[in-house]
Each structure stands twice: as C-alpha cells, then as structure tokens.
Amino acid sequence: MTTAPASGTTFASVDDVVTRLAAVGYLASESVATTVYLAAVLGKPLLVEGPAGTGKTDLARAVAEATGAGLVRLQCYEGVDEARALYEWNHAKQLLRITAGRDESWDAARTDVFSEEFLLERPLLTAIRREEPTVLLVDETDKADVEVEGLLLEVLGDFQVTVPELGTIRARQRPFVVLTSNATRELTEALRRRCLFLHLDVPEPALEEDIVRLHVPGIDEALTTSVVRVVAALRGLPLKKAPSVSETIDWARTLLALGADRLDARTVEETLGVVLKHQEDVVRARAGLDLDTLARRA
Numbered sequence: 001m002t003t004a005p006a007s008g009t010t011f012a013s014v015d016d017v018v019t020r021l022a023a024v025g026y027l028a029s030e031s032v033a034t035t036v037y038l039a040a041v042l043g044k045p046l047l048v049e050g051p052a053g054t055g056k057t058d059l060a061r062a063v064a065e066a067t068g069a070g071l072v073r074l075q076c077y078e079g080v081d082e083a084r085a086l087y088e089w090n091h092a093k094q095l096l097r098i099t100a101g102r103d104e105s106w107d108a109a110r111t112d113v114f115s116e117e118f119l120l121e122r123p124l125l126t127a128i129r130r131e132e133p134t135v136l137l138v139d140e141t142d143k144a145d146v147e148v149e150g151l152l153l154e155v156l157g158d159f160q161v162t163v164p165e166l167g168t169i170r171a172r173q174r175p176f177v178v179l180t181s182n183a184t185r186e187l188t189e190a191l192r193r194r195c196l197f198l199h200l201d202v203p204e205p206a207l208e209e210d211i212v213r214l215h216v217p218g219i220d221e222a223l224t225t226s227v228v229r230v231v232a233a234l235r236g237l238p239l240k241k242a243p244s245v246s247e248t249i250d251w252a253r254t255l256l257a258l259g260a261d262r263l264d265a266r267t268v269e270e271t272l273g274v275v276l277k278h279q280e281d282v283v284r285a286r287a288g289l290d291l292d293t294l295a296r297r298a
Helices: 014-023 030-042 056-067 091-100 106-113 123-129 146-158 189-193 205-215 221-235 245-257 265-275 279-288 291-297
Strands: 046-049 070-075 087-089 119-121 134-139 160-163 167-170 176-181 196-199
Touching: 014 030, 014 056, 030 046, 030 056, 030 196, 046 056, 056 070, 056 134, 056 176, 070 123, 091 106, 119 123, 123 134, 123 146, 123 160, 123 167, 146 160, 146 189, 205 221, 205 245, 221 245, 221 265, 245 265, 265 279
Parallel strands: 046 176, 046 196, 070 134, 134 176
Antiparallel strands: 087 119, 160 167
C-alpha cells in the first residue's frame, strides 16, 4: 500500500511558500522556502538544525498554520521512550476491565483489553492515524536517546506503525514532518539520509529588520536598524548565550514600551537584560562594546 503525500500541506511553488508563511508571520529566506517546498513536494521529512532561537520550531508551526494543517508535537528529552512517543496501554483501565469480568475466560478478557478502547495514542501514532492534513514536529531530536532515533526510522521510513495486538497501522496520507536539532548530539547517518537538511542561522540584518517590523508594528525605522545593529555587535562577542531573533523582537518591544525613539548608551545599558541572560555576558558586553560609539552610530 502506497501512502499518499499530505495534499493539504503542499505548496504551489517556492514563491507560494514565501507568501503563505509571511501571511502567518514567518519571513522565510529563499533557501528556507526552497527546502520547505521540496520537502512538501517530495514527501520527505525535514531536518532543521541550528542554534537555539533561530526559528526552527516556529517554522513547523508556520507551515501548519499556513496550510491549515493540525500540528502534532513530540517534545524530545533524555529518557523519552516508545511509550511516550508512540503508544501505550491504559493499564489502570485494563485492570478494572479484568476485575469487572471475573467470570469470563482469560482469552475473552485478553481480546477485549488489548483493543482500541484501551490504547493510548502518543504523538507519533496520532500523526500516523490522522486523516486530516498534519504537520508532525519532532522537537529537539538531539535530546532523545539513540533508541528513539531507531523508532523514528521505522515510523518515518514507511509511515506505518505495528502494534502487535492490533496489527500494522499505515498512514492514509503522510504528515509533513519537521525534526529540529540544536546539534548538541550528532544524529545518526541513517536518520539524516531519510531527511532533507536545512541549517537555520541568525538571519541577515536586512531580513532581521523585516522580522522586527512584522512583529513590532509601529516601531521607528531608525530604531529598528539600531536594535539590529547592536544585537549583531553583541553576537560578535564570545558570549555564553548570544541573543536570538526572539530576543531581538523582545528588545524592540521593550524600547517601544519605554517610549524610546533612539538608542543611546544609557538605554542600552539599562535594557541589556532583555537580550542577555547571563550576568557574565552583561559584564562582557559592557567591557567589550563601546556603547557610546555604538549608540552614536546607531
């Protein structure tokens, strides 16, 4: 049986990807839009790697929203297993059922307690069984154990799941699959081979300015340019945690809320905590940046 691609999550062209993602607040570069388009057309999982805060998870959300698909999310973490990712049996309910049927044979009870009524779907099985257009987000795949990658190979390779008591469950249409990774652990080559790869880094300044304008309506043009320029300078320092795009947006919102129409050294100093999350980074920024000069340039 051939599993059909998810018709509800396809795009007409690369330009269509750009337009529809922008309509839901995600500004995609040409390379990002091209990779998303190819993943949709080819029905291949999309592996998105890059630093935290560069929009990997938001990309999956945007594809779901832009196509009207349901979003099913598997959040990976150390210790996540098949029962949390795929399915498990409702043992409490099974026990009650067996207790209630004390006079029946074990064969009769066993047939009943391993039926659909007692099956608890987890994200992978839910995504496989959905008949509506679906985006499956496997978030922070690198945090899961290697054994979970083996499970993903089986599910994403054939888009089917075998539950021994119920048989093989095949997807009627493939979900659009996005796997994200912060590259804290090297993923297996077997998993990479099954995916299209996309590296998301911090955007170019012009694109980041567009993103700020989209998410912070009403912000002054010059202030937007200043914020992006100072954030770029901060990212050039050896920080423990460089500012992400979401923190750039938060900073712009903060400045707008404070009524600031330009950046100066004092404003930067007083609001550094919006973009830097470690005291050592704040100290390093104060020591490493000439805030007076930077503010004047801004």
